[in-house]
Amino acid sequence: MWPGVDIYRVSIQNQNIPYFNINGAELKTIPFFKYLRSIVSSTTKIDNDVINKITKVSRSFGILRSKFSSNKHLKLATKFQVYEAVCLSTLLYGPETWTSYRRHLVQLEHFHISCLQKILGLTWKDRVPHTQILECTKSQCIEAMIAKQQLRWLGHVIRIPEERMPRKILYGQLQNSHQRPCGPKKRFT
Template sequence: MEKNSKWSTISSTLDQQPQTPCHWILKSTRGWERHSQSCQNSPRVLENKHVTTQTKMSVYKVCVIGTLLYGSKSWTTYSLQERKLQVFHLRCLCRILGILWQDRVCNNKVLACADLPSMYTLLHQRRLRWLGHVHRMDDGHIPKDLLYGELATGKRSRGRPRLCYKFVCKRDLRVCNINTKSWETFAIDRTIWRQQVATSQQQTK
């Protein structure tokens, strides 16, 4: 089989080094600016006083969040990367709600006014839903083989190992107060698993 170091996705070309969420932050902000500049005869969407806050929130969730978290269900994110996503998320919400840093409004109040979860919650929810979906797959599917497979031979280099997807999923399970040893019993049923994830997310907000 011929080795291919690059492959194309819907919106970009990826190589062997996975792109961090910072790439998607930059891409989302540029996309938002291009959309705003295309409306030459009207103010930008976030600052347009003729657009209701509810409409701005709907556009933000569909366009910005949808682009920013595209493929996030399979991301292996470090805490620093998640914090950068959270900062971008809160900055956008403050612009939509017209909140300035001089107002000294805490982050939890901003999220409550926007009626949106934090970026941490969105990442946990998407990863855990995908985890349950992979667990329900039939044996032989590539995602399930990658999740449960282990190397029979090989030796890793010295030092701290890189963060892998399994460790991130275990971290999400602990944050959501889901037992890391018995989660598979809930994930068998799609409806029960989604309810379990949603309930756990509400408790950890």
Template sequence: MIQPAPGQQPPAVSFYLDGVRLECVKHFSYLGSTLNHKGNIDDEISHRLGCACAAYGNLRERVFDNASLKTVTKLQVYKAAILPTLLYGCEAWVTYRRHLKTLEQFHQRSLRRILNISWTDYRTNTSVLAEAGSWSIEALVMRSQLRWSGHCVRMPDNRLPKQILYGQLEQGTRARGGQRKRYKDTLKHYLKKGHIDPSNFQALCHNRSAWRQMSYTAVSTFESERVAAVEAKRMARKERQRQRQQKD
């Protein structure tokens, strides 16, 4: 697989192994993750959704549709088996809003099936998460990335993950217009959302137990503020609808 520079076509090169020409592909699987030549996670998200759907389907008859099991047990199985399958490798993802929205749709659909909530019940997503005792997908991804980034900071300088985290390209120019997100951009966004100073991030990570507690607090704060913002937006929308009805 050849990953060309942004806006350029891949060069016409060939690779041989023991005299056999290797096929040039646009994506392939490595350690359970799907990599593509564009450098984004679109194919990985589709692959994760397929694996999570298959895992849910295999356990549906024995667990999720089993009337003999309590709902608490079903939720524990979902969090232990389905969510790790869905978010495998999310520590290194560079997510866009479309990725989180697609994953959240699967998350909500699965929880509503387990809790036996129909679309005719008119339940909000925040109420479903509260009843299931679960966080949103964005909060789960944020927690994984904060913990992984702290682990990378504590690594020795000769470790490859730390070199990639702190590395920068020496050659090339930036294209005009909006730039592609980097892992550093996603991490900085989550640090600010969790009220953690990015400039003091490295010093905080060296204390493992303190960073673990701080990252958990940051994710809890982010989720609480996210739910409050969603509820405030919903109430404002209902108020506008009520005012329009009064005018009519």
């Protein structure tokens, strides 16, 4: 690959951990790091990233909420637009590559609904259904927003030239896979 660079893998506790040596000096392997406001984990799970995003947006929303409650001249539509621009854009930054499970969607949806309830001045005692809150605020559920961004990214990848890496990965085949009779074709790597 590169002169003086050796890469080898060692299996520790059922995990393949890569080790890099550059001119005899070993580089450390870390369990996670921050990259472009997201947490990249060695386990490829997004649990820490979701919690980190909710924490950051919660702080931002707290500051916005204090401004909202002190200003009685703001319309609800303006409050929702500011919430979408500041909070939702941060919360849903980069979900195109997420492998999100139901627990992640539930966490994000719960936070989203609780923010909308606070903007509307509702509490759990009011017993307003989530569908009515979303309808009143003209908002979508988090799952629909994430699916929309993922489909937009998928359309982008499909339109790029075939020799580019994202397109190759999207249409790549598994190396050691076999298709069950009458099963779906496996088109992912």
